[in-house]
Amino acid sequence: xxxxxxxxxxxxxxxxxxxxxxxxDDKYEYxxxxxxxxxxxxxxxxxxxxxxxxCQSTVWLVADYQDGxxxxxxxxxxxxxxxxxxxxxxxLSNHTPDEILxxxxxxxxxxxxxxxxxxxxxxxxxxxxxxxxxYALAFKSLKFDA
Amino acid sequence: MSNETIAETAAGNKVLDIEAIRNxxxxxxxxxxxxxxxxxxxxxxxxxxxxxxxxxxxxYTQLNANVHRGIHTxxxxxxxxxxxxxxxxxxxxNAAHREEIIYTKGTTxxxxxxxxxxxxxxxxxxxxxxxxxxxxHSNIVPWQIVCEEKKxxxxxxxxNEKGELILEVYDQLLSxxxxxxxxxxxxxxxxxxxxxKTIIDKAHAKGALVLIDGAQSSMHLDIDVQxxxxxxxxxxxxxxxxxxxxxxxxxxxxILEAMPVFNGGGEMIKEVTFxxxxxxxxxxxxxxxxxxxxxxxxxxxxxxxxxTLGKENIRKHEDELLSYATRKVTELEGVxxxxxxxxxxxxxxxxxxxxxxxxxxxxxxNKGIAVRTGHHCAEPLMxxxxxPGTIRASFAVYNTLEEIDKLADGLKKAIRLLR
Ligand SMILES: Cc1ncc(COP(=O)(O)O)c(C=O)c1O
Numbered sequence: 001x002x003x004x005x006x007x008x009x010x011x012x013x014x015x016x017x018x019x020x021x022x023x024x025d026d027k028y029e030y031x032x033x034x035x036x037x038x039x040x041x042x043x044x045x046x047x048x049x050x051x052x053x054x055c056q057s058t059v060w061l062v063a064d065y066q067d068g069x070x071x072x073x074x075x076x077x078x079x080x081x082x083x084x085x086x087x088x089x090x091x092l093s094n095h096t097p098d099e100i101l102x103x104x105x106x107x108x109x110x111x112x113x114x115x116x117x118x119x120x121x122x123x124x125x126x127x128x129x130x131x132x133x134x135y136a137l138a139f140k141s142l143k144f145d146a
Numbered sequence: 147m148s149n150e151t152i153a154e155t156a157a158g159n160k161v162l163d164i165e166a167i168r169n170x171x172x173x174x175x176x177x178x179x180x181x182x183x184x185x186x187x188x189x190x191x192x193x194x195x196x197x198x199x200x201x202x203x204x205x206y207t208q209l210n211a212n213v214h215r216g217i218h219t220x221x222x223x224x225x226x227x228x229x230x231x232x233x234x235x236x237x238x239x240n241a242a243h244r245e246e247i248i249y250t251k252g253t254t255x256x257x258x259x260x261x262x263x264x265x266x267x268x269x270x271x272x273x274x275x276x277x278x279x280x281x282x283h284s285n286i287v288p289w290q291i292v293c294e295e296k297k298x299x300x301x302x303x304x305x306n307e308k309g310e311l312i313l314e315v316y317d318q319l320l321s322x323x324x325x326x327x328x329x330x331x332x333x334x335x336x337x338x339x340x341x342x343k344t345i346i347d348k349a350h351a352k353g354a355l356v357l358i359d360g361a362q363s364s365m366h367l368d369i370d371v372q373x374x375x376x377x378x379x380x381x382x383x384x385x386x387x388x389x390x391x392x393x394x395x396x397x398x399x400x401i402l403e404a405m406p407v408f409n410g411g412g413e414m415i416k417e418v419t420f421x422x423x424x425x426x427x428x429x430x431x432x433x434x435x436x437x438x439x440x441x442x443x444x445x446x447x448x449x450x451x452x453x454t455l456g457k458e459n460i461r462k463h464e465d466e467l468l469s470y471a472t473r474k475v476t477e478l479e480g481v482x483x484x485x486x487x488x489x490x491x492x493x494x495x496x497x498x499x500x501x502x503x504x505x506x507x508x509x510x511x512n513k514g515i516a517v518r519t520g521h522h523c524a525e526p527l528m529x530x531x532x533x534p535g536t537i538r539a540s541f542a543v544y545n546t547l548e549e550i551d552k553l554a555d556g557l558k559k560a561i562r563l564l565r
Contacts, residue, residue: 024179025512028509029563057504077502078502078505079564080504080505081505
């Protein structure tokens with residue numbers, strides 16, 4: 001495995017990638033492509049307790065804790081949301097709970113997603129980040145309990 | 147229907163000058179995401195003509211004063227302007243008396259008012275209230291609350307595959323236990339025009355009252371509450387070119403008079419002592435507190451705007467838009483129209499195989515096209531069709547065939563990208 005990249009480095013990478021797109025069409029095409037490529041979540045995980053309350057689409061999110069790192073898996077019934085999740089996973093997955101809890105996720109602003117997506121939809125994005133941090137916090141307390 | 151046929155049929159009749167109408171709506175000039183706005187979310191709220199916007203500014207720059215309270219000039223002028231809208235509304239729905247028009251915040255408040263005043267007073271254990279399977283949440287939840295409180299039973303007229311009410315079942319649901327029937331005139335989710343006259347007559351035959359949710363119909367259909375003989379009719383200004391936060395509840399005078407008051411406060415009283423308070427007359431008995439004066443003042447030019455265009459002319463243009471849009475959208479692969487009632491007004495709801503409505507909504511917005519996606523506040527109806535939601539394009543008189551071409555084109559591109 002290549003040298004482990006920090007959350008900030010991955011965020012920067014994504015911002016750089018997005019700076020190459022001239023238009024929103026291209027950005028969406030890219031996000032949709034990410035969505036289509038997102039590894040599907042095992043049906044067994046698609047139950048109510050794993051649902052993130054979004055606006056119109058359903059998002060399932062699960063997390064695992066391995067060697068001090070949180071591993072996320074998620075899926076949605078909407079492709080654009082799946083693409084966005086795919087980016088969130090790329091940024092946050094495989095980091096320590098502390099790193100995840102400290103992440104400011106500013107790349108979402110920098111690639112224009114908060115301003116571009118309507119309030120209701122970006123709330124969904126916010127809800128996802130919140131849920132991901134929630135898992136990190138849970139694992140963190142687990143670690144100290146052990 | 148080709149473009150040519152449309153021009154032909156229109157030629158013989160009075161035709162609206164849609165370009166001129168568009169110029170009356172300043173917002174239609176704006177760009178969204180670099181594209182001219184294509185506003186196809188009129189069932190959610192309509193845009194406002196300059197006359198309405200000007201009236202709001204005029205009110206605050208020239209008239210602002212509290213109504214019904216002062217003897218000074220501003221108070222008098224403000225009250226006159228505020229009350230003039232009531233007369234315009236009376237005429238608009240052909241109510242027999244101006245005091246049958248109760249000002250509300252909108253349809254939702256109108257329905258809640260009836261549920262909490264008439265419903266609490268008149269419903270008893272075992273009584274039945276009938277609604278339909280295509281109601282907006284605002285015509286479901288208030289009845290659930292009151293029925294639960296009064297141990298009354300809520301019954302639902304089912305919806306068939308085409309999105310029409312199944313009237314045979316309605317006949318079976320009606321009985322001497324039925325105290326009220328509350329149904330939507332035009333479905334916001336599918337555009338279905340319900341046969342409300344039949345529904346009302348049948349309910350009256352059993353001695354039940356009828357409330358019509360006119361949120362969607364007021365803009366598109368001729369409303370004559372006396373001919374319909376409905377007992378209540380609720381509407382919202384913002385869906386008929388008027389401001390938000392204003393609406394009206396019509397009720398037959400003798401029924402309103404017998405109803406307990408809704409909110410307590412100023413305006414709605416005649417005399418207040420700590421021992422006993424007597425209430426004001428209709429309509430003020432239901433209008434506690436300082437009302438939304440400016441928006442009611444600006445509601446009048448909205449009504450006048452509709453009257454000037456003429457509902458028949460509006461309807462003709464909207465029907466053209468609807469049938470053209472239905473044809474264009476049906477041509478796309480994997481589209482299923484939700485709501486294929488014989489009688490429809492201005493709403494095209496559909497789902498697309500293998501594509502989530504939200505994705506379509508985002509990609510259309512990216513082209514400046516505003517549609518609504520989701521359950522349209524009618525979750526039971528979505529469950530009826532086993533879908534989480536639809537894509538809904540809803541039309542107003544200022545929309546054009548060219549905009550529908552843009553919608554179809556945007557859909558085609560979005561589907562290609564998403565599949
Ligand atoms: C059929 C129907 N009923 C009721 C309402 C509620 O109207 P308002 O939100 O203006 O009170 C709406 C608005 O969406 C509607 O479409």
